[in-house]
Amino acid sequence: MLPKEETTPKRYGLATLFRNAFNAFKVSLYDTIAYQVLFAILLNIVILPILYIIYDFLFVTKGYPALVNTDVGSFLFSIRGLIAIMLYALVAIAIFCIEKFGLLFITVSYQNGKRLPPFSALKQSVKKLPVELAVVAIKAPYYAALIALFLVPGVLAYVFFSDSWFCIPVITILALLGIVFLFYRFITWTFVDYQVVIEGKKVLQAFLYKLNKKLIKQLALTFIVWYLLIVLCLGVLIIVFGALCWLILYAVIDNSLLLAPVFSLLVVLFTLLLFLFSLAFNSLDSNFLTELYYQNREREIAGFDIIVPEPKEVSYRSTPEVTNKHILAVLIICLVGVSIGTILLLPAVQEDIASIDNPIYVTAHRGSSGRAPQNTISAFVAAIEDKADYVELDVQETKDGVVVVLHDANLHHVGGVDKNIWELNYSELQAIDVGSSFSPEFAGERVPTLEGAIDVTKGKVLVNIEIKLNGHEKNLVENTVRIVEEKGIEDECVITSLDYNALKEVRALNPDLRIGMIIAAVIGDYSKLDVDFYSVEPNLVLTKKFMRDAHDDNKEVHIWTLNPKADVSEYLDLGVDNIINDYPVMVQELLNEKQNRSEIEKLITKFFTFIEIPGFL
Numbered sequence: 001m002l003p004k005e006e007t008t009p010k011r012y013g014l015a016t017l018f019r020n021a022f023n024a025f026k027v028s029l030y031d032t033i034a035y036q037v038l039f040a041i042l043l044n045i046v047i048l049p050i051l052y053i054i055y056d057f058l059f060v061t062k063g064y065p066a067l068v069n070t071d072v073g074s075f076l077f078s079i080r081g082l083i084a085i086m087l088y089a090l091v092a093i094a095i096f097c098i099e100k101f102g103l104l105f106i107t108v109s110y111q112n113g114k115r116l117p118p119f120s121a122l123k124q125s126v127k128k129l130p131v132e133l134a135v136v137a138i139k140a141p142y143y144a145a146l147i148a149l150f151l152v153p154g155v156l157a158y159v160f161f162s163d164s165w166f167c168i169p170v171i172t173i174l175a176l177l178g179i180v181f182l183f184y185r186f187i188t189w190t191f192v193d194y195q196v197v198i199e200g201k202k203v204l205q206a207f208l209y210k211l212n213k214k215l216i217k218q219l220a221l222t223f224i225v226w227y228l229l230i231v232l233c234l235g236v237l238i239i240v241f242g243a244l245c246w247l248i249l250y251a252v253i254d255n256s257l258l259l260a261p262v263f264s265l266l267v268v269l270f271t272l273l274l275f276l277f278s279l280a281f282n283s284l285d286s287n288f289l290t291e292l293y294y295q296n297r298e299r300e301i302a303g304f305d306i307i308v309p310e311p312k313e314v315s316y317r318s319t320p321e322v323t324n325k326h327i328l329a330v331l332i333i334c335l336v337g338v339s340i341g342t343i344l345l346l347p348a349v350q351e352d353i354a355s356i357d358n359p360i361y362v363t364a365h366r367g368s369s370g371r372a373p374q375n376t377i378s379a380f381v382a383a384i385e386d387k388a389d390y391v392e393l394d395v396q397e398t399k400d401g402v403v404v405v406l407h408d409a410n411l412h413h414v415g416g417v418d419k420n421i422w423e424l425n426y427s428e429l430q431a432i433d434v435g436s437s438f439s440p441e442f443a444g445e446r447v448p449t450l451e452g453a454i455d456v457t458k459g460k461v462l463v464n465i466e467i468k469l470n471g472h473e474k475n476l477v478e479n480t481v482r483i484v485e486e487k488g489i490e491d492e493c494v495i496t497s498l499d500y501n502a503l504k505e506v507r508a509l510n511p512d513l514r515i516g517m518i519i520a521a522v523i524g525d526y527s528k529l530d531v532d533f534y535s536v537e538p539n540l541v542l543t544k545k546f547m548r549d550a551h552d553d554n555k556e557v558h559i560w561t562l563n564p565k566a567d568v569s570e571y572l573d574l575g576v577d578n579i580i581n582d583y584p585v586m587v588q589e590l591l592n593e594k595q596n597r598s599e600i601e602k603l604i605t606k607f608f609t610f611i612e613i614p615g616f617l
Contacts, residue, residue: 017309021288028110032283035118066524097132101125103286134203150178187219194293214305260350267610268341362587363390363580370582373438375405376445388584392464397473402426403450409470422472454487467497481509
């Protein structure tokens with residue numbers, strides 16, 4: 001009796017699959033790179049200018065230089081805001097689709113032994129845009145809902161149980177589960193794009209395409225290994241070129257004439273290298289996914305449970321020949337681009353190098369509120385003892401118009417009394433103990449007046465006065481400015497607020513006072529705001545570009561309120577001017593550590609603040 005013939009192969013050739021994808025990548029490289037460059041040119045010359053025109057219509061012509069904080073929410077939920085969101089979302093998705101599917105069409109054409117030039121790929125991608133949008137319109141909300149499903153419980157756990165031992169494990173487990181589910185769905189939808197635009201299947205039919213369990217496991221392993229290899233290559237590239245930059249900068253660190261030009265040149269070269277890597281990655285990844293798709297089709301024909309790739313020798317006569325003239329032209333273009341980039345970057349580099357040892361100021365947030373009740377005389381005294389450069393305090397008005405130092409509108413958190421500040425006269429407010437809730441040591445602490453706080457801090461520490469509007473104040477801004485003038489601390493204080501109108505009123509009352517816009521969210525051109533500095537929420541607002549733009553405009557950047565040590569260290573290296581923190585001593589210690597680093601360490605740290613890692617989108 002003859003043995004039963006094996007119908008399912010036992011081995012899976014990952015190396016063969018990767019080799020096939022790389023061979024296709026080499027053959028299609030000219031067209032895939034040319035397509036991405038063509039698309040980038042069209043994006044910057046045609047698409048983005050149109051978006052700027054739309055932006056100008058929505059904001060500038062309507063009298064909004066920028067929308068900040070609560071104005072952002074009000075705008076986004078208005079009719080004009082909803083139209084803007086939908087329009088920008090549609091354009092963003094369309095841009096994503098045209099670039100991604102254009103590469104798909106090119107790599108598919110090479111798999112079929114043909115060549116699809118970049119312009120033809122662009123035309124075909126635009127032609128297929130409706131079905132491409134339909135695919136993304138299903139994927140994007142699903143992914144967003146899946147993220148929200150795990151993100152919301154994690155946020156709730158942090159908000160309500162942040163002090164509990166199980167908070168971090170719960171958040172970690174939820175994050176891992178979210179990643180696993182997203183990865184699983186990514187695998188099961190691997191071939192949807194190809195089935196819709198290549199095979200012509202209905203969109204819903206393509207999403208209902210099922211993979212067997214063995215194939216899902218195989219694809220999971222394939223994607224993990226593939227993207228780990230890509231990350232490894234990027235890591236090696238960054239480490240090797242970073243080390244080379246370190247050696248070159250070390251060689252010229254004492255040469256004041258060469259340092260800035262060499263620094264600028266290395267930044268431009270590093271950025272160019274990462275840009276070229278991103279182009280190559282997009283091309284290679286598209287070829288890899290296309291190779292997977294065709295291997296899966298062969299699997300279906302053979303009736304196997306898993307993909308068993310066979311080696312392919314790819315060679316296409318119609319591939320454009322890359323001559324020495326082409327190489328020379330590319331080199332000349334790169335040389336000119338690098339030269340122009342270096343020259344344009346040089347002023348910013350010179351300024352940043354000169355500012356490496358500039359002082360970074362420390363502001364005690366509501367006083368040293370990590371060791372004394374917030375916004376109290378004890379907290380301000382503690383801030384002076386901690387040698388903070390500034391003390392930050394919040395001002396509001398009582399029912400009878402007294403300017404007092406208080407953050408929350410309601411007294412429940414600090415005083416255990418469910419009363420709003422505008423419901424109490426100053427005499428009634430003085431009956432409330434705001435120290436015991438922090439520690440019995442501070443029993444009897446009262447809400448101070450702004451005058452009382454200034455009497456304690458004047459001549460000892462600078463003051464950051466934040467105007468807190470609650471909708472019930474009568475003359476808060478005017479009275480605050482009057483008190484500052486009467487106490488003679490115009491040169492010892494700054495005034496900040498989340499409300500731009502309040503700052504405009506301060507400017508009108510006393511143009512010599514320094515004012516700062518507190519920014520938790522922003523849309524539009526914030527540089528047009530008439531303020532002297534920005535005080536920003538770092539996680540949502542602060543970026544390298546924000547820092548550079550603000551400093552180019554001669555405006556300081558303050559950040560609030562960072563307490564974890566690692567977070568503070570990160571933003572110290574970014575070049576912020578002032579850190580608002582509950583623990584000023586901790587920040588001072590980190591500043592001392594930063595100051596004690598060698599000159600080359602400081603220079604390399606500054607170097608990497610100019611480098612942006614590509615997003616591979």
